[in-house]
Amino acid sequence: MLRLKHSAACPASLTLHLCKKANVPHSDSSIQLPPDIASGVAACRQLRNGSGVLLLDFSAHTEIVIQRKKARHPVYILRFEQIETSTDNQTRSSVSISYATTDWTLTAAEKQSVKCVHLFVPKKLFHLLLQSAEGTTVKNFLLQNSNQIELGALNVSYKKLLRPFFELPNCEGLNNLVLQNRMMLLTEKLIEDVFGRLKPMRQLLKVSADEVRRLCHVESILKAAHHRPPPTIDVLAIEAAMSPSKLKQRFKMVYGISLYQYYQRHRMEKARLMLLSRNASVPQVAKELGFIYPRTFLKVYTRYFEDAVIK
């Protein structure tokens, strides 16, 4: 079992961390994982404008958990992950974007093979790409979603762009250019996908910037309340300076789910992190999250994470 907690601002410091953890000598860019943990490589590459890329391409021989703790680095992380279970040939893949201030975990069980590319794009560069009016809406959308958006599974066009990261063309002098281009194209594609997702919503959205700001305030209150019952809608409405019905309607417009659902989902994500990271027992976690009966907690938890088998 390998557990890696990190809050790296760049891929290089992450691989350095990984080296220490896995007891392997550190080399410049690419490290060979030891056989008792996994067979494969972890590599990092520095690209232009302060961006970087982390590559993981291995099949795990023991459970590997890479957990990111939030940190205040001004960097966006674009994640492209694919986990394949060799025993039943199932593949899970995902594309997501998050800011450095969010937590997330990458878990690979035994006999699963992982292929992932994490692009670290500095905030400055990312915002430079989003200068147009449309770019600003994308930026705001990211902000509304606590800077984290899941974009579903990897499709063929992403895979095509990701391939050169694993098999570089046979030409040393051009590698930088090739990878830099792929990074930019991946970023472009992701921005476009986020924008595409926004389109149907934009017609709906008649929410002013000020209202969005107030909704964000409500959202942070909800998030802070993960260990106790949520504040009532009336209380939240006063916080947001809106009528209760308006608050409910606007919240759903902006976040896609209702206030209570949002609260519950956040709570369950918290629970998942706790269970994964601290090896806390189910009753402990349930208690910490304010559930009186662990059973109720389990019921809610399994509804959110179908795959979850709690050990």
Next chain:
Amino acid sequence: MIEKVVLNISQLSFEKTAVEIAAAVGAKMNRGCIAIPPSCGAGRFSFIDFSEYASVIRGEFFTEQQFIFTTNSPRSNFYTLVLTEHTDKGLERVCDPVSVQLFHSAMSNSVACCYQTNMRLLMINFDQTVLREYLLPQVSESCLNGYFSRMRKDHLYTLMHHKFRDLLEDIFSIGSTDPFRDLKIFNRVMLLLEVMMLKVNEQPAKPRYPHKQLDIFQAIESSLVKDFSRPPPTIEQLSLQYDISATHLKKRFKEVYGLPIYEYYQKSRMCFAKRLIETRQLSMKEVGMQVGYVNLSHFAAAFKKEFGVLPSRFHHSDWSAEPRN
């Protein structure tokens, strides 16, 4: 008598060139775009600056005038990549012998566009720093110098091929209203540079040809890949049309493009089909028809032969299962 418009490129930014083009066709420039008035022809030009790094001008036009772009400014220091192509399907006249060129601004060079033909022109100026930052010095310095000297001495030009053509198609399909137009164009332009540098980096071990023969092969190549909905010309037809013996044609084509004529045609056809599928706008049947297949299972079989997956499975294919190159 054809009126010639000579435009000198002396600065990294194409703004001056765009102003000159606008003056030549008697049109006004509107936020980097020039629409050619009907009195002069049809089509338009647009230019974009990417801060101090690069500048791009793209044009799709049909004019009575001939545009000639020249460079000869010893003091400036940037690279220019020019791609030109005529888009007329049935054109047999060989227009411009060279359609892909890369040169340094201090070299004296000229690019002449065709007139009275539908043309596509893409010119990119790269600042020297771009090459220095993106490429290792062995590529940016020695390879480029080797390339330039070969180009001068032996008239060894880069030939238009499907990778360039695909990117060109991409760049021209980005509309001016696209929300992320600049980013998209910039990325495609950098891809073009990548393809070009890969070409430059290749060590040319091929025998050299007289300039004129290369023109013929370029014309043959472009006539092959212009229109996939009709059956390709036979080798006999080509050899008659271009006054070249069939054996000679087959042998030389393979030397120049690396593949026999029919295989080259088939490969470009399948790549085109793949692009169509990737856009997700057409049904498989429509794609099959567009590349000239009447029988869909033949199309599927041919596609599978080329890329290893059936067209219907293409969107689900794994990233490691890549088409053979």
